[in-house]
Amino acid sequence: MAKYILSRVVEVLIALFGLVTIIFLVSRMLGDPVSLLLPQGASAADLQAMREQLGLQRPLLDQYLGFLRHVLSGDLGTSFFYQRPALQVVLERMPATLALTALSALFGLAIGCLAGLVAALYRNSVWEFLVLTLAMLGQATPAFWLAIMLILLFSVHLGWLPTGGTGSVLHLVMPTAVMSIFIAANIARLFRSSLLEVMGEDYVRTAWAKGLPPRTVISWHMARNAVLPVVTMSGLLVGEMLGGSVVVETIFSWPGVGRLIVEAVANRDFPLIQAGVAVVSGLFLLVSLAVDLLYSLLDPRVRQSP
Amino acid sequence: MRHLLRQILLAPVGKSGMHTSRMRGWLFALMMFNAVPASALADTVNIALSAGLTTLDPQQATVVQTDLSVISHIYTPLVVRNADLSIIGVAATSWKALDDRTWDIKLRPGILFTNGKPLDAAVVKWNFDHLLDPNHKTRVKEWYSLIDHVDVVAPDEVKIVTSAPFPGLIAQLSMFFLMEPTWTAAHDPGREAMGSGPYQLAQYVPGERVVLTPNPHYFGPKAAHDQVIFRMISDPAVRVSALLSGELDLALDIPPTDIDRINKSSVAHAGWGESSRAMIIKLNSLKKPFADNLKLRQAMNYAIDRQGIIDAIYNGHGAMSKGQLLSPMYFGYNDKLQPYPYDPDKARQLIAQSGLPQPISFELQVPLGRYLLSQEIGQIIAAQLQDVGLDVKIREMEYANWSNAYTRGDMGQASFLGQAWPTLDADGLLGLYLPTDPGAYWKDPAFADLVLKARSTVDKQKRIVYYQQATERMRDQAPVVFLFNQPLTYATSNKFSWKVRGDDWVRVDDLVAK
Numbered sequence: 122m123a124k125y126i127l128s129r130v131v132e133v134l135i136a137l138f139g140l141v142t143i144i145f146l147v148s149r150m151l152g153d154p155v156s157l158l159l160p161q162g163a164s165a166a167d168l169q170a171m172r173e174q175l176g177l178q179r180p181l182l183d184q185y186l187g188f189l190r191h192v193l194s195g196d197l198g199t200s201f202f203y204q205r206p207a208l209q210v211v212l213e214r215m216p217a218t219l220a221l222t223a224l225s226a227l228f229g230l231a232i233g234c235l236a237g238l239v240a241a242l243y244r245n246s247v248w249e250f251l252v253l254t255l256a257m258l259g260q261a262t263p264a265f266w267l268a269i270m271l272i273l274l275f276s277v278h279l280g281w282l283p284t285g286g287t288g289s290v291l292h293l294v295m296p297t298a299v300m301s302i303f304i305a306a307n308i309a310r311l312f313r314s315s316l317l318e319v320m321g322e323d324y325v326r327t328a329w330a331k332g333l334p335p336r337t338v339i340s341w342h343m344a345r346n347a348v349l350p351v352v353t354m355s356g357l358l359v360g361e362m363l364g365g366s367v368v369v370e371t372i373f374s375w376p377g378v379g380r381l382i383v384e385a386v387a388n389r390d391f392p393l394i395q396a397g398v399a400v401v402s403g404l405f406l407l408v409s410l411a412v413d414l415l416y417s418l419l420d421p422r423v424r425q426s427p
Numbered sequence: 428m429r430h431l432l433r434q435i436l437l438a439p440v441g442k443s444g445m446h447t448s449r450m451r452g453w454l455f456a457l458m459m460f461n462a463v464p465a466s467a468l469a470d471t472v473n474i475a476l477s478a479g480l481t482t483l484d485p486q487q488a489t490v491v492q493t494d495l496s497v498i499s500h501i502y503t504p505l506v507v508r509n510a511d512l513s514i515i516g517v518a519a520t521s522w523k524a525l526d527d528r529t530w531d532i533k534l535r536p537g538i539l540f541t542n543g544k545p546l547d548a549a550v551v552k553w554n555f556d557h558l559l560d561p562n563h564k565t566r567v568k569e570w571y572s573l574i575d576h577v578d579v580v581a582p583d584e585v586k587i588v589t590s591a592p593f594p595g596l597i598a599q600l601s602m603f604f605l606m607e608p609t610w611t612a613a614h615d616p617g618r619e620a621m622g623s624g625p626y627q628l629a630q631y632v633p634g635e636r637v638v639l640t641p642n643p644h645y646f647g648p649k650a651a652h653d654q655v656i657f658r659m660i661s662d663p664a665v666r667v668s669a670l671l672s673g674e675l676d677l678a679l680d681i682p683p684t685d686i687d688r689i690n691k692s693s694v695a696h697a698g699w700g701e702s703s704r705a706m707i708i709k710l711n712s713l714k715k716p717f718a719d720n721l722k723l724r725q726a727m728n729y730a731i732d733r734q735g736i737i738d739a740i741y742n743g744h745g746a747m748s749k750g751q752l753l754s755p756m757y758f759g760y761n762d763k764l765q766p767y768p769y770d771p772d773k774a775r776q777l778i779a780q781s782g783l784p785q786p787i788s789f790e791l792q793v794p795l796g797r798y799l800l801s802q803e804i805g806q807i808i809a810a811q812l813q814d815v816g817l818d819v820k821i822r823e824m825e826y827a828n829w830s831n832a833y834t835r836g837d838m839g840q841a842s843f844l845g846q847a848w849p850t851l852d853a854d855g856l857l858g859l860y861l862p863t864d865p866g867a868y869w870k871d872p873a874f875a876d877l878v879l880k881a882r883s884t885v886d887k888q889k890r891i892v893y894y895q896q897a898t899e900r901m902r903d904q905a906p907v908v909f910l911f912n913q914p915l916t917y918a919t920s921n922k923f924s925w926k927v928r929g930d931d932w933v934r935v936d937d938l939v940a941k
Contacts, residue, residue: 153834153835155834156830156831156834158566163569164569164863164865165863168865203482205618214633217635269665276668276674283672284669284672285665286635287632287635374660381634389827
C-alpha cells in the first residue's frame with residue numbers, strides 16, 4: 122500500500138511540473154502585458170523600461186529557468202496587477218472557492234446518488250423517466266442561463282435571495298444550486314446505469330435468492346460495487362469545479378479563484394496565471410490522488426494490480 | 428414571512444451575530460469571511476463597480492472608474508474635479524503659477540489623518556518624493572514626470588517646481604491622493620488604506636466588495652451616509668438584476684437594451700449621459716492606402732452618416748463629433764470648428780481623385796468587449812464605406828490582442844476605437860498624436876509643433892489659441908475619422924438621482940437623495 126501511495130505521489134509531482142511548464146509557455150503567447158499596465162500615452166521608452174522591470178525582455182528560456190528556480194523555493198512571483206505575491210492573491214481567494222465547491226459537491230453527490238438509485242430501482246416507471254429527464258435537462262442547461270434565470274426569479278421577482286456576493290447563508294444558495302445541479306445530473310445518470318449493470322450480476326441474484334433483506338442487498342451488494350465509477354467521476358467533477366466555476370463565480374460576484382484566473386488571463390498577469398493554475402491543478406491532483414486511494418479501499422483488486 | 432426570513436438569514440454576522448445557530452456558525456466558518464451585512468444598516472449606499480479593484484494604493488492606481496474612484500473616498504487630494512467638471516481645492520486652498528515652471532500651493536490647515544497625524548506641507552512634499560523616488564516603481568509616475576521637485580515654504584505652503592512648463596499640472600493633481608508617511612511605511616497600501624478623506628475603509632474582500640464608513644475626524648462636511656458599499660459586479664445583466672432587486676443604488680455601463688425595462692420598473696430608473704470618450708476610426712497614416720493620401724482620409728470622413736449611427740445604435744444619445752477629438756468639456760475645445768458633413772457623393776469624388784487603383788481595399792479592425800456595441804457599429808461603418816465604393820473587410824479582435832498590437836505600433840490599416848483623457852485637458856488627448864507616441868500612427872510636424880508650443884506655456888489664452896490651430900490642422904489632415912462621443916449609460920435606484928458626469932469618476936456625493 123505504501124509503495125502504491127508513493128508511486129502515485131511521484132506521478133502527481135511529475136504531472137504538476139509538466140502542467141506548470143505548459144502554463145508558462147502558453148501564457149507567454151497571450152501577448153505583452155506592459156501595454157495594459159501603463160496608462161495610455163506612455164512613451165516607447167516607458168514601455169521598454171516596464172518590460173525590463175518585469176524581466177520580460179529576457180530570452181524565454183532564461184525566464185523559464187528563473188521561474189523554475191523561484192518555484193522550487195516556493196516563490197511563484199509577484200502579480201503584475203496586484204503588485205503582491207501571486208500565491209498570496211490566489212490563496213486569499215481560495216476559501217470562497219473551497220466553500221462553494223465543497224458544499225456543491227456535498228449536495229450534488231447526495232441528490233445525484235439518491236436520484237440514480239430511485240431511477241434504477243423503479244425501472245420503467247414514472248420515477249425513472251422523471252429522473253432521466255431532469256438529469257438530461259440539468260446537463261444540457263448552460264450554467265450562465267440557469268444562473269440568470271434563478272436571479273430573475275428569486276432575487277428580482279420574489280426578492281428572497283441576494284443576487285450575488287458573500288456574507289450570509291442566503292448568498293450561498295443560488296451559486297451552490299447551479300453547481301450542484303450540474304453535479305447531480307451527471308452523477309444520477311452514471312449511478313443509475315452502473316447500478317443496472319450490477320443488478321444483472323450473479324452475486325446480486327444470489328443475494329436476493331438467499332432471501333437477504335432488500336436493504337442489505339441494495340446497500341451492500343449493489344451500491345458498494347456500483348459506486349466505483351461514481352467515485353472516479355466525482356473526483357473529476359470536483360476538480361473541474363475548483364478552477365472551472367468561472368461562470369458561476371462571475372455571475373454571482375463570488376470572489377473565487379476561477380474568476381481570478383480568467384481576469385488574470387485578460388490582464389496577461391503571467392505570475393498570477395501561473396500561481397492560480399498551479400494551486401488549482403495541485404488541488405485537482407490531490408483530489409485525484411484521494412480518489413485513487415479511496416478506490417483502492419473500496420476495491421482491493423486495485424491495490425494488488427501492479 | 429418573506430421579510431422575516433430575509434431578516435433572520437441576512438442578519439449581520441460578527442459581534443451581534445454570535446448567538447446564531449450552530450449550523451449557521453459552521454457555514455460561516457466554512458466561508459471564512461468576516462462578513463458585513465449587505466443591506467442591514469439604515470443608511471447604506473450600494474454602488475456597483477463594473478470591474479474588480481486591482482489596488483487601493485493611490486500611487487499604483489491608474490483606472491479612474493474603479494480603483495481611483497474608491498480611493499478618492501478615503502484619501503484627500505490637493506484638488507478635486509466636481510460633477511460639474513470644475514476643479515476645486517480640497518487640501519489646497521489656492522494655487523497660482525509664479526512663473527512657467529513654478530507653482531505655489533497654499534494648504535488648508537488642520538487636516539488630520541485618521542491616525543491623528545497632520546496633513547501638512549512636509550507630508551505633501553513626502554508624497555511627491557515618494558512618487559518620484561527612482562527606487563519606488565509606480566505606474567502613475569509618467570503622469571507627473573515633469574515635476575522636478577517640491578519645496579516646503581511654510582507648514583501650509585508648498586512650491587512645485589517642474590523641469591518644463593506643465594500647464595496641465597493642476598488638472599492632473601485631481602488624480603493625486605495624499606498618504607501618511609509613517610503609516611505607509613508600516614502597511615501594505617495595496618490592500619489597506621488610511622487617509623484623511625470623508626470615509627474610511629471598513630472592509631475589503633478582494634474580488635467582491637469594499638465597505639466604507641464615515642471618517643469622524645473629517646475636516647469637511649459630515650459624510651451623508653452611514654455606510655458605502657462598492658460591489659464588484661462584472662456581468663452587466665447581473666448589475667441590472669441587482670438593481671431591480673433593490674440591492675444597488677447606482678450602476679454604470681447598463682446595456683442599452685435594458686434601459687426601457689429598468690424605467691418601467693418601480694424600483695429604479697436608467698438614463699444616458701454624455702461622456703468624454705471620442706469614438707473614432709483611426710487611420711494608419713504610416714501604412715497604405717492611407718499613407719500620403721489626404722484625399723482618401725478626407726473621403727472616409729465624408730462617407731459616414733454619424734447621426735444615423737447614433738440614432739440606430741445609441742437610441743439617439745451621444746453627441747456628434749465637431750471635427751475634433753475634444754468635446755466641450757475639455758479645456759482647449761474648439762467651438763469654431765465645423766464637422767465633416769455626411770456627403771457620400773463628395774466621398775466618391777475624393778476617392779476617384781485619390782489616384783489609387785480602384786477598388787481601394789483595406790481592413791477595419793474592431794476590438795471587442797471594450798466599447799459599447801462596437802461589433803454593430805463596425806458593421807454599419809463598413810457597409811457605409813462599401814456604399815461609396817471602398818472594399819472594406821472587418822476584422823474583429825479580442826481587445827487584449829488588439830491593444831497589444833496597437834501599443835507596439837503594429838496597428839492595421841484602420842481601427843475603430845475610443846479615446847479619452849481623464850484630466851479633460853487637450854494636452855493629454857492631442858498629445859496621443861505626437862510623433863513620439865507609439866500609438867500616434869501619424870507624423871505631422873506642423874501639428875506636433877502646435878501641441879508642444881501649447882505645452883510650453885501656462886498662459887491659458889495662448890494655449891487656447893494653439894489648440895484651436897492644432898485641432899484645425901488635425902481636422903483638415905484627417906488622421907482619423909471623427910465619429911461621435913460614446914454615451915454613458917447608468918441606472919440608479921428611485922431613492923437617488925445621479926449627477927451624470929462625463930469623466931469616469933464614481934463618487935457617492937454625486938448621488939442625490941430624492
